[in-house]
Amino acid sequence: MHRKTILQxxxxxxxxxxxxxxxxxxxFQRIKSVESxxxxxxxxxxxxxxxxxxxxxKKISAGLDAPLLGIPIALKDLICMQGAxxxxxxxxxxxxxxxxxxxxxxxxxxxxxxxxxKTNMDEFAMGSSTENSWYHPxxxxxxxxxxxxxxxxxxxxxxxxxxxxxxxxxxTGGSIRQPANFCGVTGLKPTYGRVSRFxxxxxxxxxxxxxxxxxxxxxxxxxxxxxxxxxxxxSTSVNIEMPDFMNSLERNLSGLKIGIPREYYTSGIxxxxxxxxxxxxxxxxxxxxxxxxxSLPHLQYSVATYYIIACAEASANLSRYDGVRYGYRSKxxxxxxxxxxxxxxxxxxxEVKRRIMLGTFVLSSGYxxxxxxxxxxxxxxxxxxxxxxxxxxxxxxAPNSPITxxxxxxxxxxxxxxxxxxxxxISANLAGIPGISIPxxxxxxxxxxxxxxxxxxxxxxESLIAVGHQFQLNTDHHLKQPSL
Amino acid sequence: xSEKIDTQxxxxxxxxxxxxxxxxxxxxxxxxxxxYIDQLNQLDTSNVKPTxxxxxxxxxxxxxxxxxxxxMDYLSGAPSNNKGHYEVPKII
Numbered sequence: 001m002h003r004k005t006i007l008q009x010x011x012x013x014x015x016x017x018x019x020x021x022x023x024x025x026x027x028f029q030r031i032k033s034v035e036s037x038x039x040x041x042x043x044x045x046x047x048x049x050x051x052x053x054x055x056x057x058k059k060i061s062a063g064l065d066a067p068l069l070g071i072p073i074a075l076k077d078l079i080c081m082q083g084a085x086x087x088x089x090x091x092x093x094x095x096x097x098x099x100x101x102x103x104x105x106x107x108x109x110x111x112x113x114x115x116x117x118k119t120n121m122d123e124f125a126m127g128s129s130t131e132n133s134w135y136h137p138x139x140x141x142x143x144x145x146x147x148x149x150x151x152x153x154x155x156x157x158x159x160x161x162x163x164x165x166x167x168x169x170x171x172t173g174g175s176i177r178q179p180a181n182f183c184g185v186t187g188l189k190p191t192y193g194r195v196s197r198f199x200x201x202x203x204x205x206x207x208x209x210x211x212x213x214x215x216x217x218x219x220x221x222x223x224x225x226x227x228x229x230x231x232x233x234x235s236t237s238v239n240i241e242m243p244d245f246m247n248s249l250e251r252n253l254s255g256l257k258i259g260i261p262r263e264y265y266t267s268g269i270x271x272x273x274x275x276x277x278x279x280x281x282x283x284x285x286x287x288x289x290x291x292x293x294x295s296l297p298h299l300q301y302s303v304a305t306y307y308i309i310a311c312a313e314a315s316a317n318l319s320r321y322d323g324v325r326y327g328y329r330s331k332x333x334x335x336x337x338x339x340x341x342x343x344x345x346x347x348x349x350x351e352v353k354r355r356i357m358l359g360t361f362v363l364s365s366g367y368x369x370x371x372x373x374x375x376x377x378x379x380x381x382x383x384x385x386x387x388x389x390x391x392x393x394x395x396x397x398a399p400n401s402p403i404t405x406x407x408x409x410x411x412x413x414x415x416x417x418x419x420x421x422x423x424x425x426i427s428a429n430l431a432g433i434p435g436i437s438i439p440x441x442x443x444x445x446x447x448x449x450x451x452x453x454x455x456x457x458x459x460x461x462e463s464l465i466a467v468g469h470q471f472q473l474n475t476d477h478h479l480k481q482p483s484l
Numbered sequence: 485x486s487e488k489i490d491t492q493x494x495x496x497x498x499x500x501x502x503x504x505x506x507x508x509x510x511x512x513x514x515x516x517x518x519x520y521i522d523q524l525n526q527l528d529t530s531n532v533k534p535t536x537x538x539x540x541x542x543x544x545x546x547x548x549x550x551x552x553x554x555x556m557d558y559l560s561g562a563p564s565n566n567k568g569h570y571e572v573p574k575i576i
Contacts, residue, residue: 095561096561097560097561099556099557099558099560099561100554100556192538192539193539193541206536206537206538232546235541235544236537236539236541236544238539238541298527300523301523301524301527303520304520304521304523304524305524307517307521308521315498319499322499323563324562324563324570324572325558325561325562325570326561326562326563327561327563328563329563329564333573334573334574335573335574335575335576336572336573336574336575338501338573339572339573340499341499341500341501342501344498344499344500344501345500345501345502348500353498353500353502353506353510354510354513356498356500357491357494357495357498357500357510357513357514358513358514358517360494360497360498361489361494361514361518364494364497371518371521373534374524374525374529375521375524376534376535376536377529377532377533377534377535378524378527378529378532379534379535380532380533380534380535381527381529381532383535383538415513415517416516416517416520430538431538432538432539458538458539
């Protein structure tokens with residue numbers, strides 16, 4: 001039962017093959033049997049889930065329907081759900097109980113979803129391996145000695161290990177797409193402004209976006225139909241016509257142009273990853289897509305630009321953790337300033353401190369123009385690269401990561417090497433465009449999943465869903481599962 | 485970046501108390517990452533406008549209408565509270 005996709009489970013629930021309560025019990029049974037190995041969750045919300053499942057069963061008996069009625073879903077632990085802990089995998093928020101629902105949670109609840117728990121992540125979403133969690137690392141279900149990617153590593157691992165049918169993650173520089181890639185599942189980062197960020201604990205406000213991690217592209221479309229759309233509580237969410245994303249699934253790809261950025265396939269990419277992506281391009285050509293070579297000349301500057309902007313915004317956003325209104329407070333302080341300094345010293349982990357320091361530096365007097373303003377200007381160039389690329393093609397195809405999932409601790413002591421593993425995903429956040437990660441093979445060397453990334457222009461998630469779904473109809477990479 | 489970064493000053497601005505070991509490690513990190521970031525100087529951006537927000541939305545207004553606020557117990561999450569107020573150590 002736990003291996004079902006959302007679409008399959010919806011059909012089964014409708015036909016009363018099993019109840020929502022039984023499905024939820026099956027998920028918790030699965031969690032019980034694999035969670036000690038995977039450690040995808042920070043905490044479970046079993047009581048809430050069981051009552052939501054019973055509620056769903058009542059509705060199903062009454063003949064009612066809703067888009068996610070009775071479907072067990074997990075939330076990355078930086079998305080607020082009223083009455084549940086929301087820790088961001090940080091000591092700073094270990095005891096924080098969210099006083100309200102994030103808009104996405106409100107929408108999931110209204111759509112009938114069953115929330116099974118909160119998933120592990122890099123502290124405050126800062127990292128690419130989920131090793132920066134204050135609680136524990138998460139293991140990749142395909143090989144427990146490897147990382148699941150990050151920062152939404154818990155969400156991706158939980159979906160790959162069938163500990164939920166789908167999960168929500170957040171993506172600031174690749175944090176949905178890279179872990180989805182590492183765990184062999186589908187991950188969609190929507191256009192900036194497509195999904196409300198109200199109730200998402202902020203990391204870098206001009207880059208953060210919530211999106212689904214699922215077993216198939218169809219399931220991503222189902223979730224997008226629920227979570228996307230203008231929200232008055234998030235003034236950066238955009239009032240733009242909401243398509244029915246399910247309608248994109250059957251679009252004919254014939255004549256659509258697929259852009260191959262020449263800069264993405266130069267140095268540093270694993271030959272096996274590259275070969276697998278070339279194979280995927282051939283499949284897409286066989287479906288009628290036309291290949292076009294494009295250029296994104298500022299790719300090499302994206303990581304540097306990202307760390308200026310993301311850290312600058314983070315240093316401002318994380319100033320709220322001062323031990324006054326919520327979260328952790330140091331007990332050993334005689335005055336207010338000392339309390340702030342000690343609280344932040346004791347409450348934040350190493351990577352978070354690094355980024356606050358870097359962000360504070362690039363915003364500090366005397367360095368603002370040389371770093372922060374420079375970063376914003378290069379951001380314009382990166383955005384323009386994509387604008388001209390989309391004059392020539394409909395969808396850009398690229399890797400998500402130059403390598404497959406690496407071993408735990410392999411990169412932990414080299415932050416810059418860790419940052420560079422995000423080179424292929426970061427530019428979509430800087431440009432604000434949507435991107436999707438889809439499985440496209442398994443490494444013969446280490447048995448780990450390989451993925452492709454598709455990107456499209458602002459608010460054209462429909463093309464990503466169309467191309468991704470047709471790819472999954474014609475391949476079986478997304479059906480491969482870890483033998484956990 | 486030719487001059488040395490004043491790690492203690494940045495830590496103070498960041499409201500972070502650092503141990504000597506942390507200070508040294510973070511100083512090394514900052515120098516390393518700034519070195520890497522300095523590659524942006526290869527680009528001439530004198531005629532490029534900065535991007536702070538990717539979408540063409542500016543001021544977002546709403547009608548000034550009263551609505552019911554959510555009844556939330558803000559103080560319940562506070563590390564220390566007293567008579568309906570947040571409580572903090574002495575300021576002066």
